[in-house]
Every structure is written in structure tokens, then in C-alpha cells.
Amino acid sequence: MNMTLILLAAGDSLRFNGNKLLYEINGKPMYRYIIEAIDQLPDGLFSRKLIVTQYDEIMEYMKDSGYKIIANRDSRLGISHSIHLALKELEKDDTDFFFAVCDQPYLQSSTIEALVKGFRESRKGLACLCFRGELGNPAIFSGQYRKKLMELTGDRGGKKIIAAHMSDVFLLEAEDARELKDIDVMPL
Incomplete structure (x- = not known):
């Protein structure tokens, strides 16, 4: 089964006091950390890669990356709108969906790979990362959950x-x- 990577990078950062995705951590914009982690993964893990963003700076950086860039010009509609835009792009694809957010700079490529492997081996319809019972991101949805996501x-x-x-x-x-x-407030 195909799996499509969908990076969500369109949030308004209302609690952050600025654009958190462009906020630099150790001299690098936050959103680049997950992109670099994904770049370390084996080829073919994802059949397609998409990024949904409202930010021109991110679109410019990603233009030659191999990702399909989807502009979200209605971010005020919330994360569900970004999800819908991605799924509309994938309307004709028979695929599972790997959703990740771009404000988790400490997520490791080995964890991403283990999540995909565990999902496939489990034969379950959903997967997500957790820590001591707390559900988190990234998350995987099999194609059968497309309607519920919409x-x-x-x-x-x-x-x-x-x-x-x-x-x-x-x-x-x-x-x-x-x-x-995930980084939701400006670090002190």
C-alpha cells in the first residue's frame, strides 16, 4: 500500500507571538527540522510528499524539494482545512496518510521510520506516536479513514x-x- 507524507505548516501561531515555524532554533527555522529528519529516511518510504502551508517563505524554500506544495489561504478555518486541502489533492490516490506537524523540532527520523514500520506490521487502520499514554504526532490514517478525516x-x-x-x-x-x-509558546 502506498503512503503519502503530509506536512502541516499552515497554523497561525496565535499563542506564540509571531510565526513559530520561522522561529530559529540553533540558527535554523523550526519547520526545517522535520524536513531534515524526513530527508534521512530510506527512499520509497513515502510514495508522495505534500506540504500544506500559508507561508511564502516556506513555499519558496520547498519549491525544488520534491514536495507538492499546497497553499492554505484560509488558515483561520483551522487544521481541518489543511487536512481537507491535502486530501482533495490526493482524491484519486489509493493511499494511506502520514500526517506530521512542523513544530516538533525534536522528532527523530528513526521514530518516523519505526512508526511507519509498526503501522504496516500491525495491520491496524491507525497509528500514532505516544508517550506514557499521551497521544501525539505524527499520526497515520489508512485510506479507509478518508471520509472521517473529511x-x-x-x-x-x-x-x-x-x-x-x-x-x-x-x-x-x-x-x-x-x-x-510541539512548540506553542515563545521560549523564555
Whole structure:
């Protein structure tokens, strides 16, 4: 089965006091960390790669990356709108969906690879990273969950679907809680 990587990079960073995705951590914009982690993965792990963003700086950086860039010009509609835009792009594809956010700079490529491998071996319809029972990102949805993803509204992502179908979820326990940490507020 094909798996498409979908990077979500369109959030408004309302609690951050600025564009958190462009915020530099150790001299590099935050969003680049996950892209670099993905670049370390084996070729062929993902059949396609998409990034959904509202930011011209990210679009410019990604233009020659091999990712399909999808512009989200209505980010105020929440994360569900980014999900819908990606799924509309993949309307004719028979694929599973690997969703990742771009504000988790400590996520490791080995964890991403282990999540994909565990999902495939488990034969479950869903997967996500967790730490001590706390569900996090990234998350994988088999194609059978496309309709439920399209029913999401507002700033509610796929965790709602995962929580409602726990018997169909492969959970990968992160080795370090930092991997799940998304940066929502300006560091002090």
C-alpha cells in the first residue's frame, strides 16, 4: 500500500507571538527540522510528499524539494482545512496518510521510520506516536479513514478519530518525551 507524507505548516501561531515555524532554533527555522529528519529516511518510504502551508517563505524554500506544495489561504478555518486541502489533492490516490506537524523540532527520523514500520506490521487502520499514554504526532490514517478525516471541522485534527477507534490503533511509545513536544509558546 502506498503512503503519502503530509506536512502541516499552515497554523497561525496565535499563542506564540509571531510565526513559530520561522522561529530559529540553533540558527535554523523550526519547520526545517522535520524536513531534515524526513530527508534521512530510506527512499520509497513515502510514495508522495505534500506540504500544506500559508507561508511564502516556506513555499519558496520547498519549491525544488520534491514536495507538492499546497497553499492554505484560509488558515483561520483551522487544521481541518489543511487536512481537507491535502486530501482533495490526493482524491484519486489509493493511499494511506502520514500526517506530521512542523513544530516538533525534536522528532527523530528513526521514530518516523519505526512508526511507519509498526503501522504496516500491525495491520491496524491507525497509528500514532505516544508517550506514557499521551497521544501525539505524527499520526497515520489508512485510506479507509478518508471520509472521517473529511468530516473534521475547525481546529480539530485527527486525534478525535484516533480516540474514537482505539482498538484499531497501533501506538508507538516514544523513547523521549521531547519528540512529542510541539512548540506553542515563545521560549523564555
